[in-house]
Amino acid sequence: MQGTLYIVGTPIGNLEDLTPRAAAAFGSADFVAAEDTRVTLKLLNHLGLKKPMVSYYEHNLKERGDYILSRIEAGESCALCSDAGMPAISDPGEVIVRDALARGIRVAPVPGPSACVTALAVSGQATGRFVFEGFLPMNARQRRERLAALAGEERTVIFYEAPHKLRATLADLAAAFGPERGVTLARELTKLHEEVDKTTLGAAAAHYAENAPRGEYVLVMEGAAAPAPEAVSLQEAAQRARRLIEEGLSPTAAAKQAAAGTPYSKSEVYRLLAREGET
Structure with missing residues (x-):
């Protein structure tokens, strides 16, 4: 009888956010697949658990994915986690979930925090309809094309960004959507220096031109205004x-x-x- 692939959400910064069900999933799994085993080891130590671990990240997806799924087909259960948040969302776990389902393996979600939804909830932007873009492409041409495709997007748009790229990203967003477009920058969510700043793209770019970005950012950008209806006589x-x-x-x-x-x-x-x- 084959085992189960558990997709386990982990805290995005505050260990108190780990759910009892997530802790139980780690405890019952035969082994853990982790994006960075050093990060997950700290979490397991916090829980007082010792589990065999397998690294599973962007550059070993095929080899390690086959190995993990073969073990599950042989009867073991695996708890898959990322460094923080819900696996498979802007994350290599997307690939193993797809491959597991294709092989008829049971995939069970163990929900946990997600930085994009957490940021959206406290952003002050419209939350009824949104689109998640994750990290923008590093290639300049691909980035311009992605932003151009969002030109008329009326839904709230969510981006992730690392601190060393934030200034360039804010400049690109302001150029693409205008400096007056509203945006909320959520920084270090659930951590000691958590900060949520509702502002505009122009003001944010000006602020970080003078102040060094610190921590991981979620950018929640206001959608484009709906086109005005044509005048009817x-x-x-x-x-x-x-x-x-x-x-x-x-x-x-x-x-x-x-x-x-x-x-x-x-x-x-x-x-x-x-x-x-x-x-």
Whole structure:
């Protein structure tokens, strides 16, 4: 009987955020697959656990992935974790989850903190609809193309960034979306020096031009404003109402539907219809 691949969320900075279920998953697993075994060793020591560990990171995905999945197929259970947060989100774990499912292996989530959702929740930006971009490409051309593709994006956009790249990223964002675009910078979430700053891209770029960025950042950027509706004249609204009447609507219902989304009231459209009907 094959085992299970557990996808275990770990704290993004504060060990008190480790859930009892995550601790139990580490305790019951036969072995642990970790992005950086040194980081995960500290977590296991905190829990008082000793577990065999396998490193699984960006540059050994194929070799180690096959090894891990073969052990699970042989009956062992594995707890997969990243250095912080939920594995497989902007993380190499994405690959092993896909491969495990393709091989018919059970993949069980053990939810935990996620930096992008945590930052979004405290950002003060719109949270109903958002898009997660993670880290922007390092290649200049690819980065320009990615930002150009987001030009009309109306949903809130979330980026990750390392401190040594933050200044360049803020400059690129301000150039692409305008210095007045709103953004929230969440720094060192759940840690001692946690900071959440709701500002604009221009103000953030100016601030960090004078102050050294410190810690890991999540940038939660305001979406683009919805395009203004095209101006519609009262005459055009009345013409639309006439077409609706021809399609079977009553004059009152047609006037109401034609007025929707325009600066005019149902009564204004209806009165114009009535006047034109008298001529």
